Structures are given as C-alpha cells and as structure tokens.
Amino acid sequence: MALIVQKYGGSSVGSLDRIRQVASKIWEARQQGHQLVVVVSAMQGETDRLIQMANKLCPQPAAREYDALISTGEQVSAALLAISLNAKKCNAHSFTGQQIGIITDDFFTCARIQEVRTDLIRQELAQEQVVIVAGFQGIDSKGNITTLGRGGSDTTAVALAAALKADECQIYTDVDGVYTTDPRVLLEARLLDEICFDEMLEMASLGAKVLQMRSVELASQHHIPLRVLSSFHPGAGTLVTSEDKMIQKRSVSGIAISREEAVIAIAGVPNCAGVEGYIIGKISEAHIEIDMIAQHALARELIDFTFTVQRKDYVAAWNIARQLAQELGAASVVNNPKVAKLSIVGIGMRSQSGVAATMFQALGKVGIPIQMITTSEIKISAIIDEEYLERGVEVIHQAFELDKAPQTLAVEASPALSN
Amino acid sequence: MALIVQKYGGSSVGSLDRIRQVASKIWEARQQGHQLVVVVSAMQGETDRLIQMANKLCPQPAAREYDALISTGEQVSAALLAISLNAKKCNAHSFTGQQIGIITDDFFTCARIQEVRTDLIRQELAQEQVVIVAGFQGIDSKGNITTLGRGGSDTTAVALAAALKADECQIYTDVDGVYTTDPRVLLEARLLDEICFDEMLEMASLGAKVLQMRSVELASQHHIPLRVLSSFHPGAGTLVTSEDKMIQKRSVSGIAISREEAVIAIAGVPNCAGVEGYIIGKISEAHIEIDMIAQHALARELIDFTFTVQRKDYVAAWNIARQLAQELGAASVVNNPKVAKLSIVGIGMRSQSGVAATMFQALGKVGIPIQMITTSEIKISAIIDEEYLERGVEVIHQAFELDKAPQTLAVEASPALSN
Numbered sequence: 001m002a003l004i005v006q007k008y009g010g011s012s013v014g015s016l017d018r019i020r021q022v023a024s025k026i027w028e029a030r031q032q033g034h035q036l037v038v039v040v041s042a043m044q045g046e047t048d049r050l051i052q053m054a055n056k057l058c059p060q061p062a063a064r065e066y067d068a069l070i071s072t073g074e075q076v077s078a079a080l081l082a083i084s085l086n087a088k089k090c091n092a093h094s095f096t097g098q099q100i101g102i103i104t105d106d107f108f109t110c111a112r113i114q115e116v117r118t119d120l121i122r123q124e125l126a127q128e129q130v131v132i133v134a135g136f137q138g139i140d141s142k143g144n145i146t147t148l149g150r151g152g153s154d155t156t157a158v159a160l161a162a163a164l165k166a167d168e169c170q171i172y173t174d175v176d177g178v179y180t181t182d183p184r185v186l187l188e189a190r191l192l193d194e195i196c197f198d199e200m201l202e203m204a205s206l207g208a209k210v211l212q213m214r215s216v217e218l219a220s221q222h223h224i225p226l227r228v229l230s231s232f233h234p235g236a237g238t239l240v241t242s243e244d245k246m247i248q249k250r251s252v253s254g255i256a257i258s259r260e261e262a263v264i265a266i267a268g269v270p271n272c273a274g275v276e277g278y279i280i281g282k283i284s285e286a287h288i289e290i291d292m293i294a295q296h297a298l299a300r301e302l303i304d305f306t307f308t309v310q311r312k313d314y315v316a317a318w319n320i321a322r323q324l325a326q327e328l329g330a331a332s333v334v335n336n337p338k339v340a341k342l343s344i345v346g347i348g349m350r351s352q353s354g355v356a357a358t359m360f361q362a363l364g365k366v367g368i369p370i371q372m373i374t375t376s377e378i379k380i381s382a383i384i385d386e387e388y389l390e391r392g393v394e395v396i397h398q399a400f401e402l403d404k405a406p407q408t409l410a411v412e413a414s415p416a417l418s419n
Numbered sequence: 420m421a422l423i424v425q426k427y428g429g430s431s432v433g434s435l436d437r438i439r440q441v442a443s444k445i446w447e448a449r450q451q452g453h454q455l456v457v458v459v460s461a462m463q464g465e466t467d468r469l470i471q472m473a474n475k476l477c478p479q480p481a482a483r484e485y486d487a488l489i490s491t492g493e494q495v496s497a498a499l500l501a502i503s504l505n506a507k508k509c510n511a512h513s514f515t516g517q518q519i520g521i522i523t524d525d526f527f528t529c530a531r532i533q534e535v536r537t538d539l540i541r542q543e544l545a546q547e548q549v550v551i552v553a554g555f556q557g558i559d560s561k562g563n564i565t566t567l568g569r570g571g572s573d574t575t576a577v578a579l580a581a582a583l584k585a586d587e588c589q590i591y592t593d594v595d596g597v598y599t600t601d602p603r604v605l606l607e608a609r610l611l612d613e614i615c616f617d618e619m620l621e622m623a624s625l626g627a628k629v630l631q632m633r634s635v636e637l638a639s640q641h642h643i644p645l646r647v648l649s650s651f652h653p654g655a656g657t658l659v660t661s662e663d664k665m666i667q668k669r670s671v672s673g674i675a676i677s678r679e680e681a682v683i684a685i686a687g688v689p690n691c692a693g694v695e696g697y698i699i700g701k702i703s704e705a706h707i708e709i710d711m712i713a714q715h716a717l718a719r720e721l722i723d724f725t726f727t728v729q730r731k732d733y734v735a736a737w738n739i740a741r742q743l744a745q746e747l748g749a750a751s752v753v754n755n756p757k758v759a760k761l762s763i764v765g766i767g768m769r770s771q772s773g774v775a776a777t778m779f780q781a782l783g784k785v786g787i788p789i790q791m792i793t794t795s796e797i798k799i800s801a802i803i804d805e806e807y808l809e810r811g812v813e814v815i816h817q818a819f820e821l822d823k824a825p826q827t828l829a830v831e832a833s834p835a836l837s838n
Contacts, residue, residue: 016472016475016476019476020476050495053435053495053499054498054499054502056435057435057438057439057499057502057503057506058502058503058505058506061502061505061506062501062502062505062506064501064512065498065499065501065502065505065511065512065513066498066502068494068497068498068501068513068515069494069495069498069499069502071494072491072494072495072498075487075488075491075494076469076472076488076491078487079473079484079485079487079488079491080472080473080476080484080488082481082483082484082487083473083476083477083480083481083484083485083488084476084477086477086480086481086484087476087477087480087481092484093483093484094484094487096487096517096564098515098517098518099517099562099563099564120562143518143539144518145515145518
C-alpha cells in the first residue's frame with residue numbers, strides 16, 4: 001500500500017464525462033489498496049470564464065478579489081469529483097486550500113506555499129477517505145484566499161506530496177509523458193521512461209511545458225518522485241526522479257525547442273569594464289527579458305555582444321541596441337529576427353566529452369549554420385535560422401540515437417552512447 | 420452614521436450590469452457615511468447550473484459535496500461585487516462564510532446558523548472597508564462547508580445584523596416591498612410603509628413570499644429592523660419592525676392569498692375522545708401536510724371534521740378520508756378541490772372588534788359563499804371557491820380601505836378604521 005498524490009489538470013476534468021473517467025481511475029487505484037490524495041484543477045474553460053467576468057467589470061481587477069473569484073473553479077471540480085466518487089460508493093471528501101490549511105505568502109495571483117498542514121488529511125486517510133483538494137489555491141496568514149499562478153495545481157500536488165512524504169506524485173495531463181523532443185516537430189520523438197529533475201527543469205525552461213517549473217524544483221528539493229502521465233491513454237508515463245535513482249544511462253535525454261526568438265549583436269563595442277552590465281541594464285529597464293547572452297573579448301579592444309530576446313520584444317530591443325551602439329561608439333548592430341533555439345539536455349554530458357562536437361557536427365553535415373552558442377552544465381543551446389528548425393532537430397535526434405531506448409545501468413554504457 | 424447590513428438577491432446580481440448597479444447603490448450609501456456589510460446571493464441561474472452538473476453525476480449527490488459545490492456561486496458574486504467596487508475606488512473586501520466565521524450545525528443543505536463571529540468584520544469596518552459576505556453558507560464545527568437552504572442569504576443577512584447589532588437590515592429584491600395584497604391579483608394593492616414582524620410572518624406563511632420566514636423570525640427575536648426594497652426602482656420599500664416601533668395604526672395590514680388549495684370534510688363522525696388526533700395522524704403518515712383545520716362538536720354526538728391540503732395532495736388525502744370515514748362510521752366525505760384561501764392579517768385586530776364582521780359582510784354582499792373559516796390572534800382566513808378569489812380580494816381591500824394610506828399614531832384612529 002502506497003500513499004499517492006494524484007493531480008488532474010483542467011482538460012482531465014474538462015467535462016462531466018471526464019470527471020466520471022477520473023473517478024474510475026481513482027476507484028481502480030483504491031481497489032489496489034493505495035491511499036490517495038487527489039488535487040484537481042478547474043474544469044477547462046472555467047477559469048477563463050471567471051476571468052472574463054472580472055475583466056468586464058474592471059480591466060485590472062483587484063488582486064485579492066480576483067483570487068477569491070477564480071479559486072472557486074477548483075472548488076467546483078473538487079466537489080463534482082467527490083460527488084462522482086461517492087456515487088460509486090467510494091468514500092471521498094473535497095476540501096478547499098483553506099480547509100486543508102495550505103498557507104501561502106500574500107502575493108495575490110502568484111502566491112508561494114509556505115506551509116502545508118497535514119493533520120486533517122491524515123485523519124481523513126485513516127478513515128479510508130479519498131482526499132480531494134482544490135488545487136492552485138491557499139490562504140495567507142490573515143486568512144485571505146490566494147492563488148498560485150498558472151500551473152499552480154502542480155505545485156499544490158507536489159507540496160502536498162512533500163508534506164505527506166508521499167511515495168509518488170502523479171501528474172495526469174493531456175500528454176503521455178515527456179518526450180525526447182516535441183512530437184509535433186519530429187515524428188520519431190520517443191517517450192522517455194525516466195528523466196532526472198535537473199534535466200526536466202532545463203526542458204521546462206526551454207519550452208517543453210509539460211510541468212510547471214516550480215513544482216519540479218519543489219519535487220527535486222524534497223526528493224518526491226514525480227510521474228507525468230496521460231488521463232486519457234493507458235501507460236506508465238515518464239518518471240521524473242533524482243539523478244541517483246535513475247536506472248538508465250545516456251548522455252543526452254532530449255532536445256528542447258524554443259521558437260519565436262530573435263538575436264541581436266552589437267559589434268565592435270570598445271571594451272571597458274562594466275560595459276556588459278550597462279548594456280543589459282538599459283534593455284532590462286525597458287522590461288525586455290533577455291534569454292541567451294554570448295560575449296567574447298579575450299585580449300581584444302573591441303568586443304561583440306550578442307543576445308537573444310523573445311520575438312515580440314525584438315523591435316524595442318533593436319531600437320535600444322542602436323542607441324547603445326551610437327552612445328558606446330560601437331561599429332554596428334547586426335540582427336536576425338527569425339531564429340529558433342535548439343538545446344540538448346542531459347545529465348550524462350557532465351561526464352562525457354564529445355557531446356557538443358556530436359551536436360555541432362550533426363548540424364554542420366547538413367549545412368545548418370549556427371548563429372550563437374551557449375552552454376551550461378547539462379545543456380548546450382544553439383541558435384539557428386528558424387527555417388532549419390525541423391531539419392536540425394531531426395539530425396540531432398539521430399546523432400544521439402534518441403529514437404532508441406537507452407541501456408539500463410546494469411549494462412555497461414556502450415561506446416557509441418558515451419561518445 | 421449607521422451600521423447597515425444590505426442583502427442583494429440573485430436577480431439583483433443577475434448580470435455584470437446589475438452588479439455594477441449594486442456597486443453604485445453601495446457607493447452612494449458609503450458617501451452618506453454609513454458602514455456597510457453586504458450579503459449577496461449567487462447570480463441568478465448560477466446555483467441551478469451547479470445543481471444540474473451535480474445531478475448529472477448523481478441523482479442524489481452526497482450532501483456534504485453538494486454544499487461545497489453550490490456555495491461557490493455566492494463566492495463568485497461576492498468577489499465580482501468587490502471587484503466592481505474596487506474599480507470605483509471604493510474599499511471593499513469579499514469573504515466566504517468560512518472566512519467570516521459563520522458557524523452552523525452539520526445538517527448539510529439546510530444548516531442552521533449557531534454563531535456568527537464579528538471580530539473580522541469589525542476590524543474591516545474600522546479600516547473603512549465595505550465588507551461583502553457570500554450569503555447562504557457557513558461551516559460546521561468540523562470546518563465542513565454547509566449551506567442554509569433556499570432563501571438562506573436572507574438569514575445570513577439578518578444573523579449578521581443581529582450579531583453586529585446593526586441599525587437596519589435592508590433586503591434588496593425584485594419587488595418594491597410588501598403590498599397590502601398581491602398586485603398581480605388586485606391593481607389597487609398599495610405598498611406598505613411598515614408592517615410588524617408578526618404580520619410579516621403571517622403574510623409570508625400565507626404565500627406572500629417576499630422574505631424567508633426564518634429570517635423574519637430571527638429579525639424579530641433580535642429586534643433588527645428589516646427593510647424590504649427594490650434593487651431596480653428607487654423608494655424606501657417596506658420597513659418590517661417590532662409592534663412597539665410602528666408609527667401607523669390600522670386594524671388590517673394586508674390580505675394574503677393562497678391558491679392551489681383543496682378542502683375535504685369528513686361529515687358525521689361519531690364523537691369520541693381522540694378522534695381528531697386519529698384522523699390527522701393517518702393523513703400525516705402519508706406525508707401530506709394539512710393547512711387549516713376546523714371542527715365543531717359542541718354538545719353533539721356527530722362531528723364534522725374539515726381540513727385543507729395543497730391541491731397536489733388532494734387525491735391522496737381524499738382516498739385516506741374515505742377510508743377513515745368507513746372505518747369511523749362517518750356519514751359522508753365532502754370535498755372541493757378548487758378553493759383558495761383569503762386571509763386578512765393585522766396586529767390591530769387584537770384590540771379592535773368587528774374586523775371579522777367587516778370581512779364576512781364584504782364577501783356576503785357580493786354573494787361569495789365562505790366554505791371554511793379559521794382565526795388566529797392576528798389573522799382571519801376564509802376558504803372560498805377559487806373562481807371568486809379576485810372579486811373577494813377586491814371587496815375586502817375596499818372594506819378595510821387598504822388602498823388609502825393609514826393614519827399615523829399621532830392622530831386618533833378614525834372610527835371607520837377601528838370599526
């Protein structure tokens with residue numbers, strides 16, 4: 001008998017029929033003897049309906065009231081799921097964040113969980129109840145209702161799993177799990193059996209939006225095994241776990257993709273201490289988020305400063321860059337507003353040389369020019385023309401044999417994989 | 420500066436435009452310097468929408484979950500109203516029943532308020548906030564969400580007014596106040612400036628469904644002046660108050676009407692002790708509610724036992740009556756399935772003779788036969804054929820001059836009025 005926290009997203013409870021299906025899934029897990037705490041999102045569309053009403057009354061509704069309003073969506077789906085379970089003679093009680101005692105700070109609309117009380121849940125579990133918790137919400141120390149921001153139900157689930165020291169936290173979504181790359185871009189993308197927290201974080205931040213980042217961080221901190229799986233199809237999904245628990249070995253786990261990027265380079269900037277901070281400062285002041293930065297100035301009097309921004313910010317960033325170039329006496333501003341970012345992610349690359357070479361050679365062989373490179377411990381990112389995106393993913397996927405299942409640890413890593 | 424509790428019903432907050440109008444009304448009252456606690460119902464249609472979802476999942480949804488579900492409707496309208504007020508730069512915070520501390524028993528779907536905490540409200544009022552409370556809901560001693568049954572928001576408002584010792588509790592509805600009789604039946608029906616609690620209770624129980632009975636009882640017990648007024652039209656509405664606060668004098672305040680009644684008489688029942696209890700017991704066992712009962716047996720061996728039931732129960736009641744007649748050796752069962760009840764209500768009739776005579780003479784003059792009469796301290800009811808209903812209301816309304824404003828206490832009651 002395990003203690004499992006399950007989380008069902010908005011599309012998983014998007015209709016009464018789907019709520020019934022979720023109830024069946026829960027009922028099966030109960031039949032296997034597991035103790036269950038179930039976190040639900042609002043029914044798909046419900047939060048938007050509530051937000052629309054608020055916005056019709058006021059374009060910028062008061063944050064405290066906005067949270068009180070939209071938190072009802074999760075309360076509704078939690079109660080409906082409990083009704084559906086009770087109709088199956090399965091004991092279940094629904095609770096709001098307030099009732100459970102999910103205590104957050106008071107940053108309305110994006111609150112952070114500070115404490116999760118577990119006494120009521122333990123009491124209910126001891127009475128053989130399935131405990132259904134409205135996700136995405138809590139109360140601050142004064143008793144005001146708060147919400148955790150988009151994807152907050154994932155965080156609720158992980159925070160509950162951590163507080164309860166659950167055996168596993170299962171995140172049910174509308175995808176089958178985490179893939180080696182976006183299956184819409186590459187048909188050969190393969191479902192990963194497992195991935196480690198750090199890899200998942202890099203994948204998520206690079207645009208593979210399966211899990212909310214905060215929830216992955218939280219699971220990682222508390223060593224809660226996280227499983228991403230589909231509400232609609234059978235299958236064990238992908239287990240996100242600690243590196244030391246991984247039973248498979250590989251250098252690269254997946255390729256993250258980010259479109260809608262733009263690259264800008266200020267070339268020939270006179271090199272003086274603090275110039276980079278000055279440039280970044282000016283762009284940040286305009287509330288433009290910079291993603292990648294590359295600079296090389298080794299023993300040179302003039303430096304090239306290259307960075308990427310989201311494409312929506314491109315024109316504003318370019319204008320600032322041109323002003324900066326004039327001010328700083330730079331030679332020119334070069335740019336490409338239509339680029340994409342390909343990133344290979346894998347904890348294995350820390351200990352394995354040649355990973356970068358394999359990636360760049362794969363792109364080079366098919367004539368895809370690389371416009372910018374940055375690296376971190378478990379990630380290598382390359383900026384390429386967006387038109388080469390699909391082809392680039394394809395050749396890198398092949399180069400790392402991501403379409404094939406990796407070997408388990410029991411077997412010595414093959415020379416091909418360890419490069 | 421007064422402390423006022425206002426309550427807005429489902430039609431008053433039935434759309435975003437109406438919520439804006441309510442916000443304007445509240446804003447005006449704030450401008451006059453009043454402290455305001457505002458109770459809201461769910462937006463019209465919202466509770467039904469939630470109930471329908473529950474019923475589609477289960478014809479008899481679990482009561483605890485049902486309450487958790489439908490209580491969200493009031494939370495939504497409370498938050499939307501607060502958003503609308505905040506948009507007008509009027510300080511306002513919304514609260515659920517749980518947040519305020521409205522403690523009820525644990526009879527889900529029809530809970531009764533046991534305690535209302537006022538510390539948070541007082542604190543908010545001191546900070547110049549309009550306190551908006553989701554009506555119709557509370558929590559039991561274990562922290563489960565409960566609801567108070569239909570019309571429960573009225574009860575919430577009165578309970579809050581009582582706990583806060585408010586100066587007035589204003590119930591905003593879709594009618595202008597309490598009329599001398601149903602304006603749909605009689606065009607000359609006049610809006611009452613005031614009515615006392617006992618009269619209101621009689622009016623309410625007799626089918627003038629402006630206020631929920633429980634809320635009138637509560638207001639009466641705690642001496643909270645209750646004002647019924649329209650959300651949509653200007654006007655001071657009707658003040659429901661204690662008898663000793665009434666400034667107007669009259670024998671009869673209004674005529675309550677109840678349609679859909681049926682009368683059954685068991686005639687010639689051998690008179691023996693306990694026979695009435697036996698008859699009533701048999702009918703109650705069939706879950707049929709008896710309204711009026713009349714019996715006259717003074718010094719007679721055979722009695723006639725006459726009673727009324729709702730028309731929907733007529734056939735079932737008649738069958739029982741026939742069995743009883745046979746069993747008890749009664750002479751016959753007489754019945755009329757299409758009758759209506761006219762009741763005059765007025766605290767003045769306690770001290771004024773001739774009120775009954777005026778009523779019966781008025782009916783007699785136009786040839787309306789009376790089939791049954793019962794009286795209580797402040798009410799006289801007559802059963803007549805339903806076809807005479809409108810005419811009966813008209814002549815009684817005229818006889819008591821209900822179309823004319825009553826004299827105030829400062830003036831001696833005229834002989835015409837005191838009859």
